[in-house]
Amino acid sequence: MESTVEKIKVWFRFVPREGWFPQDTEGLWATRLSADTARVQNVPFLQDGVAEGDVVRFQTDSEGLHWAVGRVSASGNCTIRVVPVPSGPLGRSPQAVHQHLSRFGLGGEVFSEDFPMVAFNAPAGGDFHGIKALLTQGQEDGWWHYEVGCATDEWWNA
Known part of the structure; x- marks a missing residue:
């Protein structure tokens, strides 16, 4: 059937x-x-x-x-949103954001050309500690701003 x-x-x-x-x-x-x-x-x-x-x-x-x-x-997945800082080293490039996070195998989508926010799916069981460290470092270095739209205890405790 x-x-x-x-x-x-x-x-x-x-x-x-x-x-x-x-x-x-x-x-x-x-x-x-x-x-x-x-x-x-x-x-x-x-x-x-x-x-x-x-x-x-x-x-x-x-x-x-x-x-x-x-x-x-809940799937155990997390939603992370990243917006490149236009005056920062990545410019307005969502591709550069993807490239920096590519080693974690995150799936993501770009909001629009006018607003290059990338919404990423951080899969359950992923390297949450590594992802969080890179997101924080990128924000401190002026590459991007990020927010967590949905997270699990595993994410917060990583």
Whole structure:
């Protein structure tokens, strides 16, 4: 028997951050697991508290949009966002950010050419200590700013 994997977009609502983007929603691709659950398939740029691979519960509205209502299970992955400092040694290059973090095998996506933020998925079991050390060093050296959008105890304790 053949099974079909249904990709859906799950939408998240949040309060916009001051001095950040004006958006108050973000849609993430997900694989439907049941009538009201799905596994997130990409790294969030704006939504905190969720990472690639997490399973979320959603409700479908009258227009057919799937709105996240909570996280069912965590994948153990972490969401890290890095923005190169335009006047720093990397300039506005998301490729340079990727290159510096490539030794950790992180998957990431670039927000846009205008705003070269890279959202990385730091996989469960990764070298969290090494990643954190490089992120901190890069920030101290003026390469980038970074934030942690979703993390585990393993990340915080590394």
